[in-house]
Amino acid sequence: MDITIYLNDNKKAVDDFLDQALPPDSTQPQNLHRAMRYSLFAGGKRVRPIMAIAAFEAVGGKSKARPSGRDIIIPVASSLELIHTYSLIHDDLPAMDDDDYRRGKPTNHKVFGEAIAILAGDAMLTIAFDLLSQNKITRKVPPKTLIQIIQELADGAGHLGMIGGQVADIESEGKKVSQTALEYIHRHKTAALIRAAIRIGGLLGGALKADLAALTQYGEDIGLAFQIVDDVLDVVGTREEMGKDVQSDSSRNKKTYPAFFGVERSRQKAYDLMKRGIKSLERFGKKADQLREIARYIVDRRK
Amino acid sequence: MDITIYLNDNKKAVDDFLDQALPPDSTQPQNLHRAMRYSLFAGGKRVRPIMAIAAFEAVGGKSKARPSGRDIIIPVASSLELIHTYSLIHDDLPAMDDDDYRRGKPTNHKVFGEAIAILAGDAMLTIAFDLLSQNKITRKVPPKTLIQIIQELADGAGHLGMIGGQVADIESEGKKVSQTALEYIHRHKTAALIRAAIRIGGLLGGALKADLAALTQYGEDIGLAFQIVDDVLDVVGTREEMGKDVQSDSSRNKKTYPAFFGVERSRQKAYDLMKRGIKSLERFGKKADQLREIARYIVDRRK
Numbered sequence: 001m002d003i004t005i006y007l008n009d010n011k012k013a014v015d016d017f018l019d020q021a022l023p024p025d026s027t028q029p030q031n032l033h034r035a036m037r038y039s040l041f042a043g044g045k046r047v048r049p050i051m052a053i054a055a056f057e058a059v060g061g062k063s064k065a066r067p068s069g070r071d072i073i074i075p076v077a078s079s080l081e082l083i084h085t086y087s088l089i090h091d092d093l094p095a096m097d098d099d100d101y102r103r104g105k106p107t108n109h110k111v112f113g114e115a116i117a118i119l120a121g122d123a124m125l126t127i128a129f130d131l132l133s134q135n136k137i138t139r140k141v142p143p144k145t146l147i148q149i150i151q152e153l154a155d156g157a158g159h160l161g162m163i164g165g166q167v168a169d170i171e172s173e174g175k176k177v178s179q180t181a182l183e184y185i186h187r188h189k190t191a192a193l194i195r196a197a198i199r200i201g202g203l204l205g206g207a208l209k210a211d212l213a214a215l216t217q218y219g220e221d222i223g224l225a226f227q228i229v230d231d232v233l234d235v236v237g238t239r240e241e242m243g244k245d246v247q248s249d250s251s252r253n254k255k256t257y258p259a260f261f262g263v264e265r266s267r268q269k270a271y272d273l274m275k276r277g278i279k280s281l282e283r284f285g286k287k288a289d290q291l292r293e294i295a296r297y298i299v300d301r302r303k
Numbered sequence: 304m305d306i307t308i309y310l311n312d313n314k315k316a317v318d319d320f321l322d323q324a325l326p327p328d329s330t331q332p333q334n335l336h337r338a339m340r341y342s343l344f345a346g347g348k349r350v351r352p353i354m355a356i357a358a359f360e361a362v363g364g365k366s367k368a369r370p371s372g373r374d375i376i377i378p379v380a381s382s383l384e385l386i387h388t389y390s391l392i393h394d395d396l397p398a399m400d401d402d403d404y405r406r407g408k409p410t411n412h413k414v415f416g417e418a419i420a421i422l423a424g425d426a427m428l429t430i431a432f433d434l435l436s437q438n439k440i441t442r443k444v445p446p447k448t449l450i451q452i453i454q455e456l457a458d459g460a461g462h463l464g465m466i467g468g469q470v471a472d473i474e475s476e477g478k479k480v481s482q483t484a485l486e487y488i489h490r491h492k493t494a495a496l497i498r499a500a501i502r503i504g505g506l507l508g509g510a511l512k513a514d515l516a517a518l519t520q521y522g523e524d525i526g527l528a529f530q531i532v533d534d535v536l537d538v539v540g541t542r543e544e545m546g547k548d549v550q551s552d553s554s555r556n557k558k559t560y561p562a563f564f565g566v567e568r569s570r571q572k573a574y575d576l577m578k579r580g581i582k583s584l585e586r587f588g589k590k591a592d593q594l595r596e597i598a599r600y601i602v603d604r605r606k
Contacts, residue, residue: 028467029474032462086425095416095417095421096418096421115399115473118393119470122424123461125425125428129457130457133451133453134454143445143447146446147436147449150436151437153432154432154433158430158433159326159335159426160326163335163426164331164332164335167419168331170418170419171332171334
């Protein structure tokens with residue numbers, strides 16, 4: 001399997017879906033819609049939706065029983081990208097990380113102003129849930145499953161998930177924190193939504209309880225590995241490769257794995273997590289090959 | 304019926320529910336939880352939840368067929384207050400309306416800082432959907448109905464509802480706008496979520512299609528009347544009564560009904576809307592008395 005083709009194909013499917021699901025630039029309120037599209041189509045890799053798609057496939061969600069599997073999983077998985085993008089817009093605000101660049105382009109508030117950036121984030125967070133309750137999804141997904149998916153998304157994104165990690169991250173700036181606190185930040189800020197992505201794909205694909213437990217282990221391990229690699233790239237990457245200011249973590253005295261363990265031990269930690277995550281997929285056989293390749297891709301990536 | 308007792312009883316029921324539904328101050332992330340509770344328990348009147356409760360009752364949601372009606376409607380209605388409160392926190396931010404006081408207390412960002420205020424708003428918006436997908440609700444509400452309710456909430460709060468109105472409001476500052484634009488702002492900024500409250504109560508109470516149409520008319524009329532009265536009170540109220548800076552609208556050259564039509568004609572407009580809203584309730588007989596009284600209360604209130 002060529003993971004690059006898999007990633008590109010699914011990125012395109014998610015992009016196409018999001019393009020027609022989001023209101024056009026030309027409709028009122030125009031500035032809001034422009035701001036949403038600006039950040040949503042700024043070149044994101046769609047890692048979270050693709051992980052949901054791969055988890056869906058791992059539990060057999062593309063089997064004969066669900067001939068229209070792809071029609072269902074693409075819209076559901078796309079909701080994760082709305083949550084992820086809103087969180088980037090809000091994180092970049094002057095009151096938060098105060099970043100001027102993201103993916104090689106000026107951040108949302110630099111282009112549209114802070115008020116619109118805040119509201120565009122709010123709107124995308126809201127659309128994620130709106131999308132999941134729309135007819136194109138509800139006519140294909142059993143309502144009970146949909147409610148479970150909504151809860152996964154809200155939990156992963158919420159005060160005990162992604163937002164909780166963001167708060168801990170901000171509050172740790174300039175302070176000495178323990179390894180436990182560092183792991184709390186990473187597990188919540190990043191891994192919680194990736195865990196949710198994996199579980200959402202599994203739930204939609206009809207995962208059994210034991211399937212879901214295995215997927216959850218994978219999601220937690222790869223989610224943490226993802227953030228560790230992000231931290232490492234912030235140290236070793238160049239601005240050109242990353243499309244944003246690098247070494248911004250250390251310049252703000254942010255808590256990162258490299259700051260704690262150095263680059264090499266951090267890389268090893270990410271590698272170990274990848275191996276454990278892949279090991280938890282045994283029960284799915286070849287159907288989980290995409291998840292395995294994604295794990296390797298995440299740890300080996302250079303940007 | 305004494306509407307004051309009805310309002311107080313239901314406010315208490317919503318407050319009690321929210322108190323046990325929100326994470327305690329003592330749990331991590333503490334500052335976030337403190338910030339959420341600070342604004343959520345700052346003395347809000349719980350108008351939106353109470354309107355949902357009254358709409359639920361209007362369609363017979365407390366009938367013998369649903370003996371545990373109150374157990375269901377209170378949690379569902381409370382989600383509206385989470386949305387409303389998050390919107391106030393974000394609206395008060397320096398980048399938005401830049402308000403220092405709200406309900407007689409310093410605004411959220413004045414106490415907790417801008418970063419936590421943004422995240423507390425995000426978290427409350429997320430919790431609203433989390434709450435609706437939790438076991439205490441899902442074991443009592445048919446999942447199909449719950450999905451409809453989630454969609455109502457997302458639509459009312461989203462880019463074509465409340466957020467759309469907020470964008471139009473911000474963008475109209477310092478500009479000359481038409482009566483149509485003014486009505487767009489009010490209908491979206493305020494009426495959209497009130498409309499959603501009324502429809503959510505109706506949906507949960509088992510409203511027929513014609514019931515829902517009647518309730519929607521009421522929600523739109525009273526929602527608009529509510530904002531007109533708010534504008535009037537901003538002109539004629541005192542800071543002491545209102546618990547916030549008054550005449551803040553005109554000082555920012557905000558678009559309001561009194562600025563357009565004067566105080567008396569605005570009052571008349573609110574009164575006419577109230578009458579039309581009440582008229583649309585005929586089909587519900589005495590069961591809609593609470594909605595009728597709430598309409599009168601909203602138009603007659605002094606703060």
